[in-house]
Amino acid sequence: KATYSNISCAASKSVVVDGKSYIGDEYTNVTPKILSFIGINNHNRKDHPLNLFKQRLVDFFYDHFRGRTGNPIFSIYDKISPVVTTNENFDSLLVPKDHPSRNKTDSYYLNKTHMLRAHCTAHQSELIKMGLDNFVIFGDVYRRDEIDATHYPVFHQADGVHIFTPNELELIHGSNVNIFDNDKNNSNNEKQEVYSIEANDIVTNHLKKTLVAMIKKVFGEEIEYRWISEYFPFTHPSFELEINYNGQWIEALGCGVIRHEILKNAGAGNRIGWAFGLGLERLAMPFYSIPDIRLFWSKDSGFLNQFQNLPKDGRMKYKPISIYPQCINDISFWLPKEKPFCPNDFYELVGNYGGQLVEQVKLIDQFTHPKTGNVSHCYRIVYRHLEKTLSQAEVNEVHKLIEINATQILGIKLR
Ligand code: FA5
Numbered sequence: 353k354a355t356y357s358n359i360s361c362a363a364s365k366s367v368v369v370d371g372k373s374y375i376g377d378e379y380t381n382v383t384p385k386i387l388s389f390i391g392i393n394n395h396n397r398k399d400h401p402l403n404l405f406k407q408r409l410v411d412f413f414y415d416h417f418r419g420r421t422g423n424p425i426f427s428i429y430d431k432i433s434p435v436v437t438t439n440e441n442f443d444s445l446l447v448p449k450d451h452p453s454r455n456k457t458d459s460y461y462l463n464k465t466h467m468l469r470a471h472c473t474a475h476q477s478e479l480i481k482m483g484l485d486n487f488v489i490f491g492d493v494y495r496r497d498e499i500d501a502t503h504y505p506v507f508h509q510a511d512g513v514h515i516f517t518p519n520e521l522e523l524i525h526g527s528n529v530n531i532f533d534n535d536k537n538n539s540n541n542e543k544q545e546v547y548s549i550e551a552n553d554i555v556t557n558h559l560k561k562t563l564v565a566m567i568k569k570v571f572g573e574e575i576e577y578r579w580i581s582e583y584f585p586f587t588h589p590s591f592e593l594e595i596n597y598n599g600q601w602i603e604a605l606g607c608g609v610i611r612h613e614i615l616k617n618a619g620a621g622n623r624i625g626w627a628f629g630l631g632l633e634r635l636a637m638p639f640y641s642i643p644d645i646r647l648f649w650s651k652d653s654g655f656l657n658q659f660q661n662l663p664k665d666g667r668m669k670y671k672p673i674s675i676y677p678q679c680i681n682d683i684s685f686w687l688p689k690e691k692p693f694c695p696n697d698f699y700e701l702v703g704n705y706g707g708q709l710v711e712q713v714k715l716i717d718q719f720t721h722p723k724t725g726n727v728s729h730c731y732r733i734v735y736r737h738l739e740k741t742l743s744q745a746e747v748n749e750v751h752k753l754i755e756i757n758a759t760q761i762l763g764i765k766l767r
């Protein structure tokens with residue numbers, strides 16, 4: 353389990369995760385609250401909806417890809433620690449040095465060299481280096497982000513990789529294929545320069561076909577979907593798959609053809625392959641009709657009991673125990689002049705002191721004073737308990753706590 357020796361002064365203090373100590377520095381921004389999620393592993397807990405949903409994806413990969421003798425060819429990794437190096441999370445994936453996701457305001461750092469993974473793709477290179485060609489990683493990921501019904505600073509991802517040997521590519525295609533392009537005139541924006549048009553097309557089609565089959569296996573043949581062109585530093589071409597649920601388009605996953613440089617660095621330079629990453633909550637929510645992402649952290653038996661003893665292929669609709677009313681409180685303040693302020697700092701502070709009571713925090717107004725140049729922000733905080741009605745007095749107490757700590761820690765001035 354994780355502990356934290358001091359929040360306010362990170363430098364020279366250390367962070368302990370799983371018995372290992374990390375010396376704090378100017379990068380350290382994990383909080384005790386965030387560290388308390390490490391080791392919970394909802395995706396591995398029996399009868400948890402994330403575990404049930406994970407099992408469906410595992411079944412798909414086991415059934416869909418079989419070797420010569422009928423054995424599954426995909427390996428599953430679901431117990432890799434979320435503590436990774438910045439090299440694993442970013443550099444090994446060719447994320448540029450100045451990419452915004454490296455920013456302290458977007459990711460959780462133990463220190464300059466170690467962080468909580470922001471995506472499961474962080475393990476891709478290492479596993480390929482170990483000689484694996486086909487695998488899916490499941491794990492908890494950590495991001496500093498806004499808070500609402502579908503966003504939480506800790507969520508879960510599944511990341512898959514499928515790498516083809518020249519022989520496998522030929523099997524799919526039915527005839528001889530050159531993976532690499534020796535005619536530079538074939539260069540176009542839809543592929544990486546090193547790969548041939550043919551190989552790029554085969555792998556891209558295989559990727560799209562596989563992921564559509566996966567979505568259909570889970571949601572049924574009728575599921576409406578669309579492909580959108582995307583950008584990731586670690587794949588090219590890259591796409592996003594969206595599904596239509598109740599008239600709303602939901603971003604289900606990102607994917608693409610793995611950058612050849614990554615394969616080369618991992619000792620698989622003679623190959624081509626695809627990768628994808630999807631959000632487990634993002635898909636489990638529509639699948640089980642779970643209305644709020646915080647429910648996945650519920651310890652309430654009214655939630656978890658509903659998922660017990662489901663038949664293996666059974667799909668159930670979560671029945672909300674009841675909907676309790678919201679309490680809305682706004683907070684307005686002047687930003688500090690002496691130090692930088694970013695909304696993610698405030699979202700996180702609200703999460704720390706408001707806990708599971710906070711349903712949403714949103715910047716609703718901002719302005720700059722024409723004379724003094726002071727900047728003011730107004731945030732709306734929506735409070736709602738998932739399992740009881742909150743009294744205004746209870747909400748006021750938490751709201752007060754947020755005001756006091758925002759003043760002390762972030763240096764804001766209440767208006
Ligand atoms: C990634 O994390 C890439 N690593 C995905 C990838 C892997 C692309 C391999 C190419 C190859 P992105 O940040 O878009 O991409 O997140 C991937 C998925 O995680 C999203 O499609 C969504 O389903 C889910 N997701 C992202 N942010 C959140 C969030 N705050 N809460 C819940 N789910 C989220």
Ligand code: MG
Binds near residue numbers: 603606
């Ligand atoms: Mg995305």
